[in-house]
Amino acid sequence: MGKRMLVTLAVVSLALLLVACGGPAPSQEPAAAPTEAIQQQEELTAQPPAADGAILLEERCTACHSLDRVMGAQKSHDEWAQTVARMVGKGAQLNEDEQAVLVDYLVKTYGP
């Protein structure tokens, strides 16, 4: 009885050891590489609009008031689009492309 228990324990711990050491390692490495590549790609594509948005905000949105109003706000995409359109109505200098870039940046930075 006691011997059989010991044998069972030995088999179980051996199996656990195998799973712990041999199991995940080979399957993890190939999986990690593509995610990293995708993340890098996302950073690359996300960076230019974000930088442009920050510049647009600084250059075009500070003529009439400070950025305190912007920084205190938390708006959804629709709300920011409305606000930016309203500011353009007041005289903010932004063409349609610039408005889209700025709205994207605002949602990312001051989103809900």
Ligand code: HEC
């Ligand atoms: C021509 C002047 C002018 C420019 C340029 C301007 N604003 Fe405004 N903004 C105002 C005035 C006046 C108010 C306060 C009255 C109001 O809210 O309508 C205001 C209020 C705001 C508010 C607070 C009210 C709200 O709806 O949340 C935000 C946020 C805001 N502006 C963002 C911006 C952004 C972003 C830009 C750049 C695209 C910008 N503003 C450019 C005149 C301007």
